[in-house]
Amino acid sequence: MSLAGSRLVESSLDPARASRTDVVLAGEPWLGRIGRGQTIRIVDLEGNQAVDTLFFAADDPRDRYSAVDTIRAQGNLYLTTGSRLLSTEGTVLLTIVADTCGRHDTIGGACSAESNTVRYGHHTKSMHNCRDSFLLAAARSRVRLSKQDLTANINFFMNVPVTPNGALTFADGISAAGKYVELRAEADVLCLISNCPQLNNPCNAYNPTPIRVLLWDGGP
Numbered sequence: 001m002s003l004a005g006s007r008l009v010e011s012s013l014d015p016a017r018a019s020r021t022d023v024v025l026a027g028e029p030w031l032g033r034i035g036r037g038q039t040i041r042i043v044d045l046e047g048n049q050a051v052d053t054l055f056f057a058a059d060d061p062r063d064r065y066s067a068v069d070t071i072r073a074q075g076n077l078y079l080t081t082g083s084r085l086l087s088t089e090g091t092v093l094l095t096i097v098a099d100t101c102g103r104h105d106t107i108g109g110a111c112s113a114e115s116n117t118v119r120y121g122h123h124t125k126s127m128h129n130c131r132d133s134f135l136l137a138a139a140r141s142r143v144r145l146s147k148q149d150l151t152a153n154i155n156f157f158m159n160v161p162v163t164p165n166g167a168l169t170f171a172d173g174i175s176a177a178g179k180y181v182e183l184r185a186e187a188d189v190l191c192l193i194s195n196c197p198q199l200n201n202p203c204n205a206y207n208p209t210p211i212r213v214l215l216w217d218g219g220p
Contacts, residue, residue, distance in 0.1 A: 007081035011098035011182050013039060018214040026208030027128050027197035029137035032215070033058055034185040039097065039216045042193075043180040044157045046209035048173030050196040051156040052110045052130040054149075055085060055093050058188035061145060063089045067106045067152035077162060079104040079154065085183070093189050098182035101175045105155040108168060110134070111198050120200040133194035143190060155196075156181050158203050172202045 015021070018041075024030045026049070034040050042051055057063040069086040071077060079085075081099040084092045110130035117125045131150055138145035157175040160168055197208050 008100055008102050009081040009098045010100060011041065011180070013041070013098075013182070013216050015041075015214055017216065019217045020213075020215040022213045024193065024195045024211050024213060026195055026210055027133065028195055029133040030191075030193040030195070030213055031137040031141050031143065032191050032213070034094075034189050034191055034215065035217075036185050036188050037218065039182060039184050040094075040191060041098075041180050041182040041212075041214045041216075042156055043178065043212040043214070044101070044175045045177065045212055047177040047179070048157065048175050048204045049209045049211055050158040050173070050198065050203045051211055052134075052194040052196050053154045053156055054134065054151070054192040055087075055154075056145075056149070056190040056192070057087060057089075057091065057093065058190050061143070061149060061190065063087045063091060064149065064151060065093060065154070067154075071106055077106055079106060079181075084186075085154075092186045094183040094185050096181060097184045098180070101157055101179040101181060103159060103174055104181060105158040105160040107152070107162075108155050108158060108160040110150070110153050110155075110194065111196065124200060128197040130194035130196055130198075133197070134192055137192055137194075145192070155203075158196075160203075173204060 055065040066088045083096045085094045112131040
């Protein structure tokens with residue numbers, strides 16, 4: 001299975017023509033509906049920020065992004081331009097159409113109180129984490145999502161190399177200020193983001209920072 005093959009492609013979409021623009025502070029969630037044919041861009045404003053993201057079919061959240069099916073279909077652990085994000089039912093939810101970072105993690109998972117404790121010590125249990133951010137976004141909305149809906153997620157901009165013996169390593173990020181990833185919705189989807197507050201590994205240089213989310217209704 002290849003761990004290389006990133007494809008850096010810039011977008012032709014004009015931010016001034018975006019139908020929606022939101023800044024998401026470090027540690028905050030974002031939940032939005034993306035209609036088929038719309039495009040979403042996630043911008044790493046200051047560099048090396050990890051953006052934990054889940055996608056669901058809008059009409060049936062039980063049909064959700066599947067890391068296993070996506071990895072198997074593309075033969076690559078990492079996402080980049082051209083990657084198609086598959087659901088548990090085999091639906092293509094979104095396609096990455098532009099990417100100026102080149103590597104996005106599919107297997108590192110989202111931080112939680114439990115995983116923080118195991119990885120970094122009991123003193124980190126009370127720290128804010130992505131799983132709680134996901135649940136907070138769901139609670140603020142009318143979307144019925146619960147703990148059982150929080151499956152394997154994408155970590156946009158996060159660098160999680162795999163060693164020759166199959167172990168994961170959380171390494172320094174390879175993104176930079178202004179890098180972005182852009183996805184076209186191939187179906188009506190819900191996008192659930194936790195802008196990671198992690199302070200205990202080097203993925204964001206121990207400094208969580210804001211991101212920007214933009215949506216376009218059509219082409220350039």
